[in-house]
Amino acid sequence: MADHHVIIDNLVKTYPGAQKPSVDHVSFSLPRGEMLALLGPSGCGKTTILRMIAGLIAPSSGAIRLDGRDVSAIPVYKRNMGMVFQAYALFPHMTVAENISFGLEMRKVGRAEREERVRKALDLVKLAGFGERKVSQLSGGQQQRAAIARSLVIEPELLLLDEPLSNLDAKLRDEMRDEIRDIQARTGVTAIFVTHDQDEALSMADRLAVMSAGKLEQIGTPLDIFDRPQTHFVASFIGAGTFFEGRVAGPGLAEVDGLPLLHFAGEAAIGSSIKLMVRPHRLLLAGEPGQPNSFSGVVEHIVYRGQILTLSVRCGSRVLQADLPTHAGVLPKKGDNVTLTVAPDDVTLIGREAA
Amino acid sequence: MSAAVTAPASGAPAASRGILLILLLPGLVALIITFLLPLLWLLRASFASSAVGALSGGDWTLEAYTTVLFDPFYWRVAWNTLVVGFNVAIFAVILSYPIALFLVRTQSRFRGVLTALAVAPLLTSSVVRTYGWMVILGDRGVINSTLQSLSLTDGVIRLTNNSFGATVALIEILMPYAILAMLSGFGRLNVQLEEAAAMLGASRLKVFTRIVLPLSLPGVLTAALLVFVLAISAFVTPRLMGGGRVFVLGTEVFNEATVTLNWPLAAALSVMLLVLFSSIILLYQRALRALEV
Numbered sequence: 001m002a003d004h005h006v007i008i009d010n011l012v013k014t015y016p017g018a019q020k021p022s023v024d025h026v027s028f029s030l031p032r033g034e035m036l037a038l039l040g041p042s043g044c045g046k047t048t049i050l051r052m053i054a055g056l057i058a059p060s061s062g063a064i065r066l067d068g069r070d071v072s073a074i075p076v077y078k079r080n081m082g083m084v085f086q087a088y089a090l091f092p093h094m095t096v097a098e099n100i101s102f103g104l105e106m107r108k109v110g111r112a113e114r115e116e117r118v119r120k121a122l123d124l125v126k127l128a129g130f131g132e133r134k135v136s137q138l139s140g141g142q143q144q145r146a147a148i149a150r151s152l153v154i155e156p157e158l159l160l161l162d163e164p165l166s167n168l169d170a171k172l173r174d175e176m177r178d179e180i181r182d183i184q185a186r187t188g189v190t191a192i193f194v195t196h197d198q199d200e201a202l203s204m205a206d207r208l209a210v211m212s213a214g215k216l217e218q219i220g221t222p223l224d225i226f227d228r229p230q231t232h233f234v235a236s237f238i239g240a241g242t243f244f245e246g247r248v249a250g251p252g253l254a255e256v257d258g259l260p261l262l263h264f265a266g267e268a269a270i271g272s273s274i275k276l277m278v279r280p281h282r283l284l285l286a287g288e289p290g291q292p293n294s295f296s297g298v299v300e301h302i303v304y305r306g307q308i309l310t311l312s313v314r315c316g317s318r319v320l321q322a323d324l325p326t327h328a329g330v331l332p333k334k335g336d337n338v339t340l341t342v343a344p345d346d347v348t349l350i351g352r353e354a355a
Numbered sequence: 356m357s358a359a360v361t362a363p364a365s366g367a368p369a370a371s372r373g374i375l376l377i378l379l380l381p382g383l384v385a386l387i388i389t390f391l392l393p394l395l396w397l398l399r400a401s402f403a404s405s406a407v408g409a410l411s412g413g414d415w416t417l418e419a420y421t422t423v424l425f426d427p428f429y430w431r432v433a434w435n436t437l438v439v440g441f442n443v444a445i446f447a448v449i450l451s452y453p454i455a456l457f458l459v460r461t462q463s464r465f466r467g468v469l470t471a472l473a474v475a476p477l478l479t480s481s482v483v484r485t486y487g488w489m490v491i492l493g494d495r496g497v498i499n500s501t502l503q504s505l506s507l508t509d510g511v512i513r514l515t516n517n518s519f520g521a522t523v524a525l526i527e528i529l530m531p532y533a534i535l536a537m538l539s540g541f542g543r544l545n546v547q548l549e550e551a552a553a554m555l556g557a558s559r560l561k562v563f564t565r566i567v568l569p570l571s572l573p574g575v576l577t578a579a580l581l582v583f584v585l586a587i588s589a590f591v592t593p594r595l596m597g598g599g600r601v602f603v604l605g606t607e608v609f610n611e612a613t614v615t616l617n618w619p620l621a622a623a624l625s626v627m628l629l630v631l632f633s634s635i636i637l638l639y640q641r642a643l644r645a646l647e648v
Contacts, residue, residue: 056550076553077561089551092543093569093646102565103555154555 004029005190006053006158011062013048021060022048024214030207035184035191037205039198041237045214046194050160053192055079066157077106082151082189086163088143090135096146097122097131103154121149124183141172148180152187159184161193165200177204198238202226210234228348235277235350242320243350244276252344253292258316261292263344275350278342280310283322285332287341295320296339299332313338401622419623429607433627436603439518440587443525447533447582448575450526455537455578456571459544470538474531481528485595488524489515492596516598524596525586532585533578540574572646580639584632604628 006029013023023045030036038046051057053064055076063070071079090099097118104114122128125145130138138146144164151159164180165173181204184191195201201208202222209219210233218230229235232243246256248270254262256276268274287294297315308323309331322340324331332338404416423429458470476484491497492514502508514520544567552562590605597606604624611621 054554056553076550077556077558079554080556081554083551083554085547085551087547089545089547091548091552091566102552102557106556106561150551150555 005032005034005067006030006192007063007065007068008049008053009063009065011049011052011064012060013045013052013057014060020214022214023052023059025062026211026214026216027062028209028216028219030190030192032190033188034206035181035193035204037201037208038192038194038211039201039208039238040196040211040217042196044211046196046211047162049211050162050192050194053158054081054083054160080154080157082154082156082159084144084147084151084159084161084164086166088147088167090143090146090150092135094135095131096127096133096135096138099135099146100131100150100153103150107154117153121153124152124186125149125179140168141176144168144176145179148183152183152189156189159189159191161191163195164193165195165197173200180204202238210237212237229277229350232275232350235348239279240321241277241279242318244278246274246276248272248274258318260290260294262347263293264347264349265345266349268349277348277350278320278346279348280321280323281308282346283320283324283340283342285322285324285338285340287339289339291341293344293347294339294341296337299334299336299338302332302334311338313340397622397625400618401626403619403622419617419619422620423623423627428602429624429627432602432604432607432624433631435518435601436587436605436628437631439522439525439593439601439603440583442522443529443586444579444583446522446526447529447586448579451530451533451537451578452571452575455534455541455574456567458534458538459541460546473534476528477531482591482595484528485524485592488520488527488596492520492523515596516600518593518597518601520596521593521601521603524592525589528592529582529585533582536578536581537571537574540577541571543570543573569646573643576639576642576646580635583635587631588628604631 008026008028011023011026012021014021026045026049028036038049040046048057052059052072055071055074059072062072064072090096091102094102100118100121101114104117109117118131119128122131125148127142127145127149130142130146135143135146144167161180165176168176177200193204202225205222207219207221208225210217210225212233218225218234220228225234225238229238235241235243244254244256244259244262246254246262248268249255249261250270252263252265252267254264254274254276256262262276264276283295289296295313295315297313297320299311300314300319301312303310304326307326309326311322311324311332313320313322320340401419402415402417404414404418454473458466458473461469463469489496493499494511494513494515496514498514499508499511502512514523548566548570549562552566553559557565587603588605589603590609593601593603594606594609597603604627608621608624608628611617611624
């Protein structure tokens with residue numbers, strides 16, 4: 001941890017007059033070259049963290065360390081970080097090349113070198129030949145690329161992206177997602193981006209930091225976050241799932257109200273209360289009624305979504321969500337009695353490390 | 356500016372065009388009666404022979420224009436008008452710029468109130484405000500009596516009855532217009548652009564000179580034009596603050612029309628003012644286009 005490139009250490013931000021801090025003792029760190037997603041619902045403090053790292057707002061307490069040195073007292077214009085704003089914030093009175101060149105001018109880079117680096121930056125984001133255009137003559141995706149080029153040309157210590165894809169339409173978003181990932185990998189720049197979109201976070205980031213109400217809930221790889229959520233918030237915010245409150249009845253065995261016994265992965269003290277989660281795509285159309293890990297019920301609702309069929313199955317007082325692949329032979333219809341089953345490994349114990 | 360006059364979709368069917376014409380008609384008629392006809396009549400009057408002919412047709416003559424163009428007095432009047440107009444425009448804009456910039460950028464919840472306060476002087480008549488300035492700048496006004504009682508000066512410092520007084524009063528009276536024009540012209544300013552510039556290494560001074568100033572220039576130009584036009588057509592303030600000793604086009608038009616009753620000359624002077632207006636507006640549009648390409 002100590003040799004990590006970026007270390008966020010107990011960062012707190014309380015706005016004047018606010019009852020609770022917007023960012024509440026958040027710590028995390030990134031090794032060089034990593035791409036981290038700050039993920040959470042709006043108002044969770046993720047953008048505030050990004051702006052504190054950038055130096056656009058001052059932390060109430062805590063430190064931001066780059067290569068071990070605290071930069072929180074360095075003014076924004078001396079921090080040497082690149083930022084891609086949600087609305088791009090390209091300067092409308094300059095050409096694309098002038099926009100990209102701006103940061104180099106501020107660094108008093110000579111004209112010849114400036115032109116060379118601007119050209120390379122345009123190449124990097126596939127905007128070669130667009131340098132002389134006015135910003136208003138670019139499409140949304142091109143503006144996004146220009147903004148990325150502008151923030152990378154200064155060879156920043158750290159690249160910050162604020163909701164980088166939210167202003168693009170769906171098709172362009174997928175394209176830019178790969179593009180940004182690719183550019184980041186090629187330049188090797190350490191990057192932090194803010195998003196409220198879990199797909200974006202899961203697909204772009206090396207690791208995710210999930211936030212809720214100013215606090216860091218969990219940080220980990222996309223796989224960790226999705227398959228081993230440590231809190232109920234993380235489990236419910238990322239992906240869908242059915243949750244069970246229960247009591248541990250034996251090793252890896254839980255009693256859940258109104259349902260058969262449930263085998264789960266992980267360890268918990270016998271007699272303790274636990275929370276379990278089953279992802280919809282882990283349920284299979286199989287099993288014997290009454291057996292452990294089997295749920296029998298009536299199909300209440302069906303949504304056909306092309307590759308998968310989402311069922312809502314009523315089992316007693318509970319409704320389970322199940323995603324079945326549509327190529328799985330005969331598919332149930334509304335009103336059918338079905339039995340679903342789930343492997344013990346796919347019953348996730350929330351809040352504890354899986355065994 | 357030009358976006359406001361978007362033409363109806365060029366492919367509009369004939370029927371809807373007819374409706375558009377009908378909807379335009381009342382405004383058009385009003386404009387013709389209250390603006391175009393008087394303007395034509397003003398032009399006609401400026402070519403009439405002095406004394407009688409102004410109202411009743413009569414001969415066409417260039418008499419009024421020869422007077423205006425060959426009498427050095429009127430050249431001086433035109434020059435005075437331009438000088439007062441430029442001075443007022445420049446100082447009103449310089450003084451209003453920080454106020455407008457603050458009002459656009461402030462996050463204060465009193466922003467609305469502050470904006471209203473900034474333009475509140477418009478609620479009082481400019482005549483009243485001119486008299487206010489006479490009280491301040493007059494020979495026995497606040498400034499002179501203070502300076503004298505402090506024995507800083509012996510005699511009276513002439514602050515009124517000259518173009519200095521008229522200029523000072525016009526600057527203050529026209530500032531609210533400048534602020535309003537800038538507020539509406541600062542649309543391209545945006546805090547994120549300033550933040551982006553700072554992230555790229557621009558100090559506050561650089562952010563101002565490279566981002567804020569260029570982006571606010573269209574608003575500044577609009578404000579300058581508006582104030583200039585209002586200043587060169589002003590009549591009450593130059594008249595009262597000038598004490599009859601400041602000759603600008605506005606006061607001369609009034610003199611010829613009501614004192615010497617030389618209506619053709621008054622009309623010719625008005626046409627001159629119009630020509631000044633139009634050339635300034637043409638220049639302004641050129642400049643604006645150059646800024647926004």
